[in-house]
Amino acid sequence: xxxxxxxxxxxIFAAAVVQVSFVNAFELAEGKADVVLxxxxxxxxxRGPVFGACAGFFAGVVIDTATFGxxxxxxxxxxxxxxxxxxxxxxTSHQRNQRARVVIAVALATLALELGSLVVHALLGGSAAFDxxxxxxxxxxxxxNLVLAIPGYALLRRLFPPPxxxxxxxxxxx
Amino acid sequence: MLVLASLVLLTVYLRxxxxxxxxxxxxxxxxxxxxxxxxxxxxxxxxxxxxxxxSDLVDVKAERDALELRVHELEGQVVEYRTARQxxxxxxxxxxxxxxxxxxxxxxxxxxxxxxxxxxYDQAILVAAGSDDGVAVDAPVVNEDGLVGIVxxxxxxxxxxxxxxxxxxxxxALDFATDARGIVRPAPSAGSGLVLDRVGKDQVVRVGxxxxxxxxxxxxxxxxxxxxxxxxxxxxxxxxxxxxxKRVQVDPFVDFDSLFEVIVLVRR
Numbered sequence: 001x002x003x004x005x006x007x008x009x010x011x012i013f014a015a016a017v018v019q020v021s022f023v024n025a026f027e028l029a030e031g032k033a034d035v036v037l038x039x040x041x042x043x044x045x046x047r048g049p050v051f052g053a054c055a056g057f058f059a060g061v062v063i064d065t066a067t068f069g070x071x072x073x074x075x076x077x078x079x080x081x082x083x084x085x086x087x088x089x090x091x092t093s094h095q096r097n098q099r100a101r102v103v104i105a106v107a108l109a110t111l112a113l114e115l116g117s118l119v120v121h122a123l124l125g126g127s128a129a130f131d132x133x134x135x136x137x138x139x140x141x142x143x144x145n146l147v148l149a150i151p152g153y154a155l156l157r158r159l160f161p162p163p164x165x166x167x168x169x170x171x172x173x174x
Numbered sequence: 175m176l177v178l179a180s181l182v183l184l185t186v187y188l189r190x191x192x193x194x195x196x197x198x199x200x201x202x203x204x205x206x207x208x209x210x211x212x213x214x215x216x217x218x219x220x221x222x223x224x225x226x227x228x229s230d231l232v233d234v235k236a237e238r239d240a241l242e243l244r245v246h247e248l249e250g251q252v253v254e255y256r257t258a259r260q261x262x263x264x265x266x267x268x269x270x271x272x273x274x275x276x277x278x279x280x281x282x283x284x285x286x287x288x289x290x291x292x293x294x295y296d297q298a299i300l301v302a303a304g305s306d307d308g309v310a311v312d313a314p315v316v317n318e319d320g321l322v323g324i325v326x327x328x329x330x331x332x333x334x335x336x337x338x339x340x341x342x343x344x345x346x347a348l349d350f351a352t353d354a355r356g357i358v359r360p361a362p363s364a365g366s367g368l369v370l371d372r373v374g375k376d377q378v379v380r381v382g383x384x385x386x387x388x389x390x391x392x393x394x395x396x397x398x399x400x401x402x403x404x405x406x407x408x409x410x411x412x413x414x415x416x417x418x419x420k421r422v423q424v425d426p427f428v429d430f431d432s433l434f435e436v437i438v439l440v441r442r
Binding site: 017018019020021022024025026027030032053054056057060061062063064065066067068069070071072073075076079080117118121124137 | 176177179180181182183184185186187188196200203204207210211212213214215217218221222225288289290291292293294295296298300327329332333334431432
């Protein structure tokens with residue numbers, strides 16, 4: 001558990017720095033890939049809702065600090081996203097098709113984060129345009145995240161190997 | 175629990191002033207993170223250059239032809255303007271003219287961009303110059319193309335710059351050709367476009383005119399921006415009977431999506 005937490009802290013910290021200083025500089029149409037969200041989805045799916053929420057909170061604090069942004073805003077959104085993905089991971093852990101599970105999780109997380117940001121900014125008095133976010137930012141961001149989802153998750157599975165399932169005891173028939 | 179913690183952070187951060195505990199903690203955190211961000215930016219630079227190179231190749235020929243034409247036009251105008259400038263300076267001396275803030279009143283601090291805007295809501299960049307370089311809140315920021323924005327938060331070695339496309343930014347501006355005055359703001363739902371707002375219907379604005387900062391001064395109060403910084407070109411002008419003002423769209427000179435170096439203007 002402690003080793004997992006240390007790995008998650010290092011991963012999220014690195015992802016946040018890479019996102020802020022590297023990935024944000026590259027746009028496709030008006031969308032950007034979100035490596036922090038991808039890392040969070042991986043951690044949430046592989047380690048559950050509590051771990052996902054903690055990772056989301058930490059990621060939010062690092063991003064808000066690194067961008068000199070409003071402290072707590074990104075934490076709020078990523079905490080909820082991390083928890084939600086963790087719950088999704090728990091309820092779909094029996095699924096055999098892991099790729100479909102990851103793609104759906106990334107798609108839902110991207111949608112939730114973009115729309116959640118829209119709502120929170122609107123509540124705080126911002127006037128971010130709905131048509132701009134939904135019409136021009138969401139689709140390319142979603143496409144970029146989906147392209148990176150499978151290879152990203154494969155890497156994260158090596159970092160956070162899924163817990164081994166207990167083997168069923170075979171009782172010989174009398 | 176963590177959601178509650180986030181809400182508490184958010185509420186306290188928004189309610190306290192810039193000297194509050196959370197702002198101070200954030201500045202310390204930023205000072206710790208800045209070297210990592212600088213290293214990341216250095217690593218990213220070759221890729222950014224390659225990306226910008228490939229993107230620019232798409233319209234390079236058409237742009238070259240347009241620029242050649244423009245150079246011929248401008249060469250003729252330069253001679254005319256030099257003469258007018260000399261005459262202007264002579265007349266100002268004669269009249270002891272009091273002007274708005276000028277670029278000569280500012281020192282230039284050239285700096286790298288550490289972080290690009292994180293999302294569509296967050297129209298701000300992080301630059302590698304801060305309070306220890308003399309940068310203060312409300313310092314104007316420019317690049318070789320024109321006005322970029324204004325400094326909104328300062329920490330040692332790092333500052334946050336709100337871009338012209340941020341809804342909190344408004345700049346007194348004028349049409350360079352006709353002297354029509356207004357306020358430049360981000361256009362609602364228009365990506366990186368701007369509008370020149372509050373231009374009276376009796377004022378003249380034409381498509382293709384250049385919009386620059388007005389740099390006014392009234393008694394002890396002066397505009398934050400020095401006079402004459404280029405902002406953009408007028409792309410459309412409209413007015414309706416029910417409107418109080420003209421509707422003027424402005425295409426900014428600065429490409430806000432690819433800012434790598436900027437100049438912070440620090441008052442002497």
